[in-house]
Amino acid sequence: MPPLVANYYLTYRCNARCHFCDIWALDPKKEASFETIVHNMHDLKRLGVKYIDFTGGEPLLRADADRIYAKAKEMGFYTSMTTNTILYPKRAKEFQGLIDFLNFSLDGADAETHDQSRGTKIFETLVESVKLALSLGEYPVLNHTVTAQNYERLGEIAKFANDLGVRVWLNPAFTAYSNYNNKKNPTPEIAAAIETAAKRYRNLGYNKAALAFIEAGGNDTQNPRCKAVDAVIAISPNDELLLPCYHFAQTGLAIEGNLYEMYRKSEVVEEYRRSQGTLAVCEGCTVWCYLIPSFFKGLDKYWFLNQMTYAGEFLARKRFLQRASAPRASADQLTPV
DSSP: OOOOOOEEEESSSSSOOTTOGGGGGSSOOOOOOOHHHHHHHHHHHHOOEEEEEEEOOGGGGSHHHHHHHHHHHTOOEEEEEESSSHHHHHHHHGGGGTEEEEEEEEEOOOOOHHHHHTSSSOOHHHHHHHHHHTTTOOEEEEEEEOOOTGGGGHHHHHHHHHHHHEEEEEOOOOOOGGGGGTTTSSOOOHHHHHHHHHHHHTTTOOOOHHHHHHHSSOOTTOOOOOHHHHHEEOOOSEEEEEOOOOOTOOOEEEOTTTTTHHHHOHHHHHHHHTTTTTTTGGTOOOHHHHHHHTTTTSSHHHHHHHHHHHHHHHHHHHHHHHHHTSOOOOOSSSOOO
C-alpha cells in the first residue's frame, strides 16, 4: 500500500509561544523554494499520497503559502492547515476554497486562558477568524490540545464553540511534548475527561483509536503498532526526508529532487521501515499525527475505531454544511436527551 499522508513542514518559524510546544525555539535553516516544494509534490503524487498536511511552525508565515496550496489542489491532493490565526484575517481570501481541513488552534474558552497558553494576545483574532472563515463558506474546526492544565474545562470549550457555531476536535497532548509539561501528558484522567465530554457535548470530536491507544499505554516496541515510515512521509522546511518521523527524527536525508527514488529504493529508508515502532524512542509513543495514519494499515481494533471515528466526523461535517444557515442551538441543547 502507498503512503497515505505527507506531513510537509513549510516552516519552523512561529509567531506564537505555546507552552506545550518547542518548535518555535528551533533554529530554522534556509527554507525550500516554491519550485522545490512543487517538485516534491509531483513525487508525492507518484508515490500515491492523497493528503498533504502543510504544517509548521505557523504555515501562514510562508509568503507563498497560497501558491503552494493552489498547486496542491490543482494536482488533486486533499489539503489541511492548522493555524494559530494571527495572520489568517489578513490572508483568508487567498486560501478560500484551497483548504479541505481548516483548523484553528484553541487552548481556552476565554482570552486570559487562551492567550496565556499561546504566549501572545490572540483570542480576539481567533474569534474574528472563525467568523470570517464561515462567511467565506469554509468549514473551520477548533483544534483543542487537551493537557494536564485544561482537561477539566472541556465543557467551557464546547459552549464557546457552540456560540461560534463550529465544531471542536480534541487532541490529547502527546508524549513528544511531555518534557514541556512535566511529563504529565497524556494521563488516564485526560483520556477519561475527553470521552466523558464528547458523550455530553455533541460538538466535540476525538479519535477513538488514538484515545484507546493512549489508554493501552502507547506504542509497544515489542509489538509495535506504529507504521510511521509506511504511512507518512515527513518533509522538513529545508528539504529533508525525516526518519522515522518528525517528532523523533533520527536522521534527515537531503531530498535534492530525488524523493520518489529515495522513498522507494534507499537502503536507509528501508532500514527505518524495518525498524519502525521498535526504536527506543518509540516506546510508549502516543504521537497521533503518525499513529492515526498507521491505524489505516493493519486490521485490528484500532483500525475499526479509526474507521468509526472518520465515519462519524464525515456525518458531522455533512450535517454542518446542511444546517449552516439554520438557527444555532442554545447551550442547554448541547447535551443529548
